[in-house]
Amino acid sequence: MNQFTFKTDTPEQTLEFAEKLGSLLQxxxxxxxxxxxxxxxxxxxxGLAKGLGITRTVSSPTFTIIKEYKGRLPLYHMDVYRVEDSFEDLGFDEYFEGDGVTVVEWAKLIEEQLPKDRLEIKLFHEGDLNRRIELEPIGKRYIDVCEEIFSK
Ligand code: ADP
Ligand code: MG
Incomplete structure (x- = not known):
């Protein structure tokens, strides 16, 4: 299993790391x-949005499920926390197959609808300002991305 870990001690470090990832996305x-x-x-x-060249402030899409931002590439930001039925199809495929990058918060809730290949990221609260970020790439594309981030 491919797994990469990044430890962060401030929100700024998290933003910076995510920005680096954002700049590598396609x-x-x-x-x-x-x-x-x-x-x-x-x-x-x-942070990821910043790496995609998005200048608008990204906020939680909790009440809308999906928000779209324009940048170097579009960002489709989903928060599926409030999706009641894991099979409920809100047209996710059109986003996955679109020209942008999709980020899904609480993705496990719609796991059945997700493409197999993806970069799974888990964040663990380890202290006030400390977080452990685990990246598990599924598929060659995402293994390459992780290797690039962690090679620098
Ligand atoms: P979630 O979307 O998982 O509910 P948020 O990003 O909305 O979480 O909130 C995380 C909160 O934790 C923010 O208030 C942020 O400033 C704070 N925080 C403290 N330390 C960190 C860190 N190292 N990385 C990310 N967020 C942090
Ligand atoms: Mg959130």
Whole structure:
């Protein structure tokens, strides 16, 4: 199993790491984010958005499920926490097959609808400002991305 770990001690470090990931992404890339409330999923997405050249402020899409931002590539930011039925199809495929990058918070809740290949990211709350970020790439594309981030 391929697994990469990054430890962060401040929100800024998380933003910076996520920005680096964002700058390496390509159309149709899929990132899933897991972690308890307050673990830093939305913070991570903000950094990633910056790396995609998005200047608008990214906020949690909790009440809308999906928000779209324009940048070097579009970002489709989903928070599926409030999806009641894991098979409920809200047109996710159109995003996965679109020209942008998709980030899904609480992705496990719609696991059945997710493409197999993706970069699974888990955030663990280890202290006030400490987080452990685990990246598990599934598929060659995402293994390459992780190797690139961690080679520098
Ligand atoms: P989630 O989307 O997982 O519920 P948020 O990103 O909305 O989490 O909230 C994370 C909170 O934790 C923010 O208030 C953020 O400032 C804070 N925080 C503290 N330390 C960190 C860190 N190292 N990385 C990310 N967020 C952190
Ligand atoms: Mg969130």
């Amino acid at each position: 159309p149709k890339d899929l990132i899933t984010l897991e972690g308890d409330l307050g673990a830093g999923k939305t913070t991570f997405t903000k």
